[in-house]
Amino acid sequence: xxxxxxxxxxxxxxxxxxxxxxxxxxxxxxxxxxxxxxxxxxxxxxxxxxxxxxxxxxxxxxxxxxxxxxxxxxxxxxxxxxxxxxxxxxxxxxxxxxxxxxxxxxxxxxxxxxxxxxxxxxxxxxxxxxxxxxxxxxxxxxxxxxxxxxxxxxxxxxxxxxxxxxxxxxxxxxxxxxxxxxxxxxxxxxxxxxxxxxxxxxxxxxxxxxxxxxxxxxxxxxxxxxxxxxxxxxxxxxxxxxxxxxxxxxxxxxxxxxxxxxxxxxxxxxxxxxxxxxxxxxxxxxxxxxxxx
Numbered sequence: 001x002x003x004x005x006x007x008x009x010x011x012x013x014x015x016x017x018x019x020x021x022x023x024x025x026x027x028x029x030x031x032x033x034x035x036x037x038x039x040x041x042x043x044x045x046x047x048x049x050x051x052x053x054x055x056x057x058x059x060x061x062x063x064x065x066x067x068x069x070x071x072x073x074x075x076x077x078x079x080x081x082x083x084x085x086x087x088x089x090x091x092x093x094x095x096x097x098x099x100x101x102x103x104x105x106x107x108x109x110x111x112x113x114x115x116x117x118x119x120x121x122x123x124x125x126x127x128x129x130x131x132x133x134x135x136x137x138x139x140x141x142x143x144x145x146x147x148x149x150x151x152x153x154x155x156x157x158x159x160x161x162x163x164x165x166x167x168x169x170x171x172x173x174x175x176x177x178x179x180x181x182x183x184x185x186x187x188x189x190x191x192x193x194x195x196x197x198x199x200x201x202x203x204x205x206x207x208x209x210x211x212x213x214x215x216x217x218x219x220x221x222x223x224x225x226x227x228x229x230x231x232x233x234x235x236x237x238x239x240x241x242x243x244x245x246x247x248x249x250x251x252x253x254x255x256x257x258x259x260x261x262x263x264x265x266x267x268x269x270x271x272x273x274x275x276x277x278x279x280x281x282x283x284x285x286x287x288x289x290x291x292x293x
Contacts, residue, residue, distance in 0.1 A: 016111045016149055047071045081122040081178055082138045084169060085110050085148065088184030089128050089155050091229035095185075095212055096273060102210045105273045106183045107152045109208065109281050113181060114145040116285075124148065127169050128155055129184070135169070138178075166195035173203065181206045182266075185215075189258040196265050205266035208281065209259055213274050218248055 047063060050070035058072045087110055093103040100108075110126075117124040118141055125138035126148045136147060169180065180199055186192075186209045199205055220240035227234055237244055262268060269284045271277045 016107060046074050048074050081117070081120075082125070082173070083113070083117045083122055083179045083181065084125045084127060084138065084173065085113065086127045086129065086166065086169065086180060086182040086184075087152065088182075088186075089152065090130060092185055092187055093210075094229060095215070097212065100273060102185055102212065102273055105210055105271075105277045107149065108278060109183055109271075110152065111145065111149055112278065112281065113285070114148050115142075118142060118145055123178075126151060128152070166192060166199060170195055170199050173199075177202060179204045179206065181208065183208045183210065185210055186259050186262070187255065189262055192262060193265075196262060200265045207259075207262055207266045207268045208284070209268065209270050210273055210277065211270065213272055216252055218245075220245065 047060060048071070050059060050064075050072045054072050058074075060071050060073055063071045087106055089103060089106070093106060094101050096102050096104065114124045121140065123138035123140055124144050126136040128151065136144075136151060138144075166182075173180075180203050182205070184207075186207070196205060218239050222238060222240045223236055224239050225234060226237055239245075259268065259270075269280075271280045271284075
């Protein structure tokens with residue numbers, strides 16, 4: 001259960017919305033969002049009688065047998081997208097610098113994409129991992145952005161199953177087509193393989209991995225106290241030992257390898273929260289063209 005927004009959180013929400021709106025206005029110059037996301041696919045519209053010159057591949061043979069007239073499927077260009085944000089708000093995303101945590105950046109990028117969507121007349125929805133069973137269904141308008149930001153700021157961090165949430169999202173989006181954008185540190189990817197594979201067959205999926213540069217390099221400073229963000233367990237570790245440095249190197253290698261494997265099912269990008277993550281995210285959005293037919 002999320003907590004009620006305090007005056008301070010309401011101030012944060014307004015600040016995030018203002019910043020996202022300004023960035024989106026710059027991003028919209030030249031129709032860059034529209035050309036990258038909209039009108040790239042086609043969807044079924046209706047059936048009509050076959051006329052000479054129609055593509056025979058579009059003939060619906062079952063319907064033609066029933067009506068005894070050749071009937072073809074008519075398609076129209078997609079003008080509206082449904083975008084679902086799947087956002088990791090688990091305790092591991094509280095890692096970061098004094099300036100911003102991974103969670104801070106997740107909220108910032110989510111607001112940016114949400115505003116870009118509503119400014120182009122698209123629908124935007126939200127799934128939080130964890131966050132109970134609550135799913136904010138896709139809607140249009142600035143109110144949708146405000147609802148998403150407030151839900152994120154008021155959410156409680158806990159342990160959650162991203163794979164299970166993706167499976168739930170698959171059921172929610174059944175019968176429609178859209179874009180699924182997952183923002184996370186992807187520290188656990190095993191549970192994502194199957195549900196992501198099923199989602200990617202019907203939807204365009206984007207996986208945005210956010211990381212702090214300190215996650216990759218732990219200096220050999222001797223004994224240090226570490227806290228597992230998900231369980232709260234405290235451990236003392238000798239960071240100068242060869243055993244720890246060997247374990248950490250393997251952990252990072254496996255982390256990268258597992259995320260790379262997810263790239264076979266979706267479009268992926270790594271974003272360093274320490275070096276202008278908003279600029280990196282916008283660059284990723286602008287160069288990615290959605291062409292699912």
